[in-house]
Amino acid sequence: MEAKPCFWQSKYQIHAQAFPRFGWKSCEKTDTALIKKKKKRYCCHDRCPIVYVHLQLFAGNDADEFSSILNRKSDPKILITTCRFNSTRGPAFISELLSVIPNAHYYKRGTYDLKKIVEYAKKKDFTSLIVVHTNRREPDALLIIGLPDGPTAHFKLSKLVLRKDVKNHGNPTSHIPELVLNNFTTRLGHRIGRMIQSLFPQAPNFGGRRVVTFHNQRDFIFFRHHRYIFESKESKQGDSKGNKDKDAKGEKSSRGKVVARLQECGPRFTLKLISLQHGTFDTKGGEYEWVHKPEMDTSRRRFFL
Amino acid sequence: MPRTSTLECPGCPPIRALTFDVLGLVKVTEARSKEGGIPKVVDRWGEPDSSKCILAASIDDRKSGPLLAIAREGGLIEILNPLNGHPCLSISNIIDNGPEPGDDAIVGLHLFKKQNLDLSSRSHTLLTCTTKGNASMRSVELTSSHADSTSSVSSRTWNVCASGNILCSQVDGNENYALFGGKGVEVNVWDLEQGTKIWTAKSPPKNSLGLFTPTWFTSATFLSKDDHRKFVAGTNSHQVRLYDISAQRRPVISFDFRETPIKAVAEDQDGYTIYIGNGSGDLASVDMRTGKLLGCFLGKCSGSIRSIARHPELPVIASCGLDSYLRFWDIKTRKVLSAVFLKQPLTNVVFDSNFAEEEVPSSVVDPPTEAQNTNETQESDEEEVQPLKRKKKSSKHSGSKKPKPKKRSKKAQDETVDDSS
Numbered sequence: 001m002e003a004k005p006c007f008w009q010s011k012y013q014i015h016a017q018a019f020p021r022f023g024w025k026s027c028e029k030t031d032t033a034l035i036k037k038k039k040k041r042y043c044c045h046d047r048c049p050i051v052y053v054h055l056q057l058f059a060g061n062d063a064d065e066f067s068s069i070l071n072r073k074s075d076p077k078i079l080i081t082t083c084r085f086n087s088t089r090g091p092a093f094i095s096e097l098l099s100v101i102p103n104a105h106y107y108k109r110g111t112y113d114l115k116k117i118v119e120y121a122k123k124k125d126f127t128s129l130i131v132v133h134t135n136r137r138e139p140d141a142l143l144i145i146g147l148p149d150g151p152t153a154h155f156k157l158s159k160l161v162l163r164k165d166v167k168n169h170g171n172p173t174s175h176i177p178e179l180v181l182n183n184f185t186t187r188l189g190h191r192i193g194r195m196i197q198s199l200f201p202q203a204p205n206f207g208g209r210r211v212v213t214f215h216n217q218r219d220f221i222f223f224r225h226h227r228y229i230f231e232s233k234e235s236k237q238g239d240s241k242g243n244k245d246k247d248a249k250g251e252k253s254s255r256g257k258v259v260a261r262l263q264e265c266g267p268r269f270t271l272k273l274i275s276l277q278h279g280t281f282d283t284k285g286g287e288y289e290w291v292h293k294p295e296m297d298t299s300r301r302r303f304f305l
Numbered sequence: 306m307p308r309t310s311t312l313e314c315p316g317c318p319p320i321r322a323l324t325f326d327v328l329g330l331v332k333v334t335e336a337r338s339k340e341g342g343i344p345k346v347v348d349r350w351g352e353p354d355s356s357k358c359i360l361a362a363s364i365d366d367r368k369s370g371p372l373l374a375i376a377r378e379g380g381l382i383e384i385l386n387p388l389n390g391h392p393c394l395s396i397s398n399i400i401d402n403g404p405e406p407g408d409d410a411i412v413g414l415h416l417f418k419k420q421n422l423d424l425s426s427r428s429h430t431l432l433t434c435t436t437k438g439n440a441s442m443r444s445v446e447l448t449s450s451h452a453d454s455t456s457s458v459s460s461r462t463w464n465v466c467a468s469g470n471i472l473c474s475q476v477d478g479n480e481n482y483a484l485f486g487g488k489g490v491e492v493n494v495w496d497l498e499q500g501t502k503i504w505t506a507k508s509p510p511k512n513s514l515g516l517f518t519p520t521w522f523t524s525a526t527f528l529s530k531d532d533h534r535k536f537v538a539g540t541n542s543h544q545v546r547l548y549d550i551s552a553q554r555r556p557v558i559s560f561d562f563r564e565t566p567i568k569a570v571a572e573d574q575d576g577y578t579i580y581i582g583n584g585s586g587d588l589a590s591v592d593m594r595t596g597k598l599l600g601c602f603l604g605k606c607s608g609s610i611r612s613i614a615r616h617p618e619l620p621v622i623a624s625c626g627l628d629s630y631l632r633f634w635d636i637k638t639r640k641v642l643s644a645v646f647l648k649q650p651l652t653n654v655v656f657d658s659n660f661a662e663e664e665v666p667s668s669v670v671d672p673p674t675e676a677q678n679t680n681e682t683q684e685s686d687e688e689e690v691q692p693l694k695r696k697k698k699s700s701k702h703s704g705s706k707k708p709k710p711k712k713r714s715k716k717a718q719d720e721t722v723d724d725s726s
């Protein structure tokens with residue numbers, strides 16, 4: 001694999017150009033460590049050798065709340081619930097989420113307080129709690145709460161397309177999916193990436209040919225769910241097209257090579273991070289690790305995730 | 306609409322700050338005016354280890370033999386030399402037959418500045434307070450050979466609160482009184498010499514709806530160095546309260562600030578201004594004589610502010626928090642001087658006020674040369690104070706009318722004048 005820009009350089013190269021007077025460059029030089037940006041196919045260690053080791057990043061990773069799941073010491077168990085008032089599209093979206101995320105359980109909200117639901121989930125050994133919030137009969141926010149003390153990420157949900165509305169959709173199987181997390185380069189993005197990673201079991205079943213993708217671009221996270229199949233194709237010589245986007249249901253045609261065909265199944269939506277809170281859900285007494293403020297939008301090219 | 310032009314940050318005056326983070330690392334950041342005032346991380350002490358998360362820190366920055374005390378998770382207290390990070394002493398706060406250190410973490414730590422003038426062995430006093438309310442005052446000796454002396458000359462432990470958790474503790478400027486407050490614990494003021502509680506606060510009455518907010522103090526500080534009677538406390542329900550011991554038990558002034566808990570309060574040297582930082586990264590300065598908000602510090606701080614430090618001489622404050630940034634702010638203009646990314650969520654920051662531009666040899670603890678060293682550092686500090694004052698004057702005059710590039714050239718001119726003189 002060709003060398004991709006390293007973990008720190010990709011963010012700080014952009015910023016060093018835009019803000020030459022800021023002290024951004026100090027962080028490039030302090031540690032001798034840079035990590036190669038790898039597509040987080042966590043299973044394929046042999047394909048992405050790590051060139052340098054970023055000690056503080058790894059120490060931080062070992063210390064954070066997801067390390068026990070990501071080190072395969074415990075299995076994820078997700079509790080999905082909604083806000084108090086449900087809507088037409090809400091239950092349909094939730095049933096699709098249940099098919100996407102393995103080992104997820106749905107409980108009706110009732111009129112319980114969210115803090116009480118967090119305690120209940122802790123008692124029953126859930127590792128994550130997802131709350132789908134609806135507004136005007138459409139799901140519009142997603143709250144992912146790590147348990148027991150995990151951070152709370154509040155996402156804005158938009159552009160939801162249910163499975164039945166996707167053209168030529170496929171039906172997902174129940175194999176454990178492969179997870180692709182793209183472009184979570186900054187420190188905050190890395191943390192959110194690990195949080196999403198901790199929702200899924202860490203032992204993907206490649207035989208099931210199922211892939212779930214979270215692609216971050218300009219602070220929007222695009223969720224897609226595909227089934228793929230490899231086919232060996234013999235094609236004519238002058239027929240080579242360029243590599244298309246991974247989302248396209250197109251064919252990579254080259255001469256006599258193996259081709260991957262994708263079929264989209266499951267919902268399609270985009271998420272945008274509104275705030276990341278340290279600790280479980282507590283709007284009044286909570287402290288935030290990251291919250292978006294309008295004074296942070298100083299440049300059109302600066303993104304946080 | 307987002308700004309399309311770049312924003313130039315004015316540089317920092319020469320300062321040195323030490324930050325402490327959740328992985329137990331101590332990072333030293335220095336800004337030198339030769340390099341354009343951009344602070345850089347100069348040193349990093351410790352190994353990344355999350356079981357040694359630093360919970361509290363206190364610096365005694367005397368001119369000779371400054372010391373830095375830090376409290377780590379697991380009940381470990383270390384005393385380091387802030388100039389080179391060498392540990393002088395490490396003590397364990399674990400009490401026999403007491404609760405596990407995991408439950409009873411240290412919340413407050415204070416290294417006393419007064420000490421015996423006996424030069425052969427210097428004893429220092431430490432006040433620590435844990436979440437369950439066990440406050441202990443112990444004095445330790447530091448022998449001149451830097452050996453790990455674990456002898457504690459005297460140690461006194463008492464319980465500050467019967468129930469609840471202590472979340473904040475501070476010692477006043479004259480180091481005779483200490484205050485403690487927390488969740489379910491009203492603020493109390495103790496006399497340290499006699500070991501008695503001299504005052505307890507009373508919570509404000511129920512509001513018009515009959516609702517009573519539970520007591521939950523998240524930060525507190527004394528208002529001025531000389532007066533132990535007035536102090537400011539911030540609560541979990543985003544209220545800032547001024548208490549006066551000599552007046553009444555209920556708060557004298559109380560006002561709301563935004564919507565998240567007040568996580569850090571720091572006082573200014575004029576005795577009436579305070580700086581507050583809350584859980585969503587808003588930093589503001591307030592005049593406590595009237596309770597009026599003087600202004601907010603706008604500067605892209607997106608994480609909870611855990612600690613604010615005010616430089617003893619320069620009009621600079623430093624704030625650090627969960628977004629892993631250390632930011633320096635100018636007090637008068639309330640603008641960011643610069644920001645440093647430090648990779649880990651930060652818990653505390655302190656200033657080392659004896660930072661001089663020239664290289665000063667680190668003061669060694671040998672008794673005969675101590676006097677010489679104090680003279681040297683004092684002289685170099687005096688030289689430094691004058692050029693800084695000149696720079697401040699020029700910036701005041703030119704700041705209002707002339708645009709920024711001209712101001713910088715004036716500063717450069719002043720620098721060259723000083724170097725030649």
